[in-house]
């Protein structure tokens with residue numbers, strides 16, 4: 001049994017992607033380990049410091065979502081980060097011993113910036129009706145750009161755009177806007193559109209929200225979150241690995257400078273959910289393409305009907321290809337194996353229509369969500385009682401955090417009050 005710690009930022013209602021990527025794993029972990037799961041409300045401020053109106057409501061929704069999914073306060077300690085002020089104190093002390101370069105060089109900080117800029121550019125171009133074809137590049141980038149710009153005017157390949165942007169972002173210190181412009185024009189996008197997009201990148205608000213000390217230093221707060229409970233393992237996706245490494249480095253540095261207090265936690269690698277949103281893009285609130293755990297039956301039915309299918313299958317008697325169909329991606333997870341096999345065969349032989357195929361999926365999704373909905377109703381009827389669970393959990397966490405801080409202050413020879 002290990003001491004495990006994991007948290008989630010309260011940014012809104014949870015969707016199926018959250019369930020598959022995080023909650024499902026937590027349900028297993030709480031059976032085997034000493035788990036602490038926390039609502040990371042301070043972390044929600046790192047890039048959303050302007051929008052605090054809905055923070056309390058988001059915390060409430062998170063409490064309801066976790067408990068209705070079966071996260072069990074009898075098995076795990078559930079708490080709210082900002083209720084344990086010791087996290088902030090330890091984070092401050094850690095910030096004194098953390099070289100700035102560790103944060104600036106943190107690859108996930110750079111990746112987040114890259115993703116933000118890239119997402120903006122992609123969405124901007126998509127909004128301008130620039131068709132994006134998803135074709136992985138199979139040849140040298142420069143040759144491919146030549147070919148794409150020569151033959152397919154006004155079309156870009158998503159991968160090439162990514163590559164173009166990647167080069168512009170990483171090859172120079174900042175973004176090489178001139179080079180980016182040239183490449184986009186080479187890719188066949190109208191000069192006017194390119195200029196508008198790049199101008200917004202250069203001068204606009206993109207990225208401003210993460211140009212703060214809080215955002216740069218959030219891995220230090222994360223290290224404090226983990227080490228204050230002397231957690232031995234932290235479930236993370238691959239993109240979070242550098243943060244765990246940083247936590248280990250901070251622990252090592254502290255132990256070397258003062259006393260050996262902190263363990264070096266290990267990362268428990270978890271797979272990110274591959275379930276796409278109903279439009280095929282990554283499932284996300286901001287794309288308005290998510291199926292929420294709190295969606296009622298009618299909403300789920302409607303969203304499933306809107307799902308994109310094999311674009312080549314225009315008529316009912318056209319054979320389809322389930323491999324390129326989003327509905328099928330969902331079937332693989334929510335439908336039993338025999339039916340999935342049957343759908344695969346019938347789709348390829350045009351023996352089933354997409355509407356019928358979607359009806360089967362909607363039924364299965366609703367069957368999966370029904371028990372969660374039932375529990376949600378119970379919790380909503382008496383929310384204060386369930387909120388109390390988190391208050392008690394926060395007290396429990398605080399007692400441990402407070403003990404660690406006494407040790408830390410002693411080790412650092414700080415004034416005792």
Ligand code: SF4
Pocket residue numbers: 309310313320321322325326327328343347348352353354355357358
């Ligand atoms: S029959 Fe089902 S799997 Fe095949 S294209 Fe239609 S929705 Fe997708």
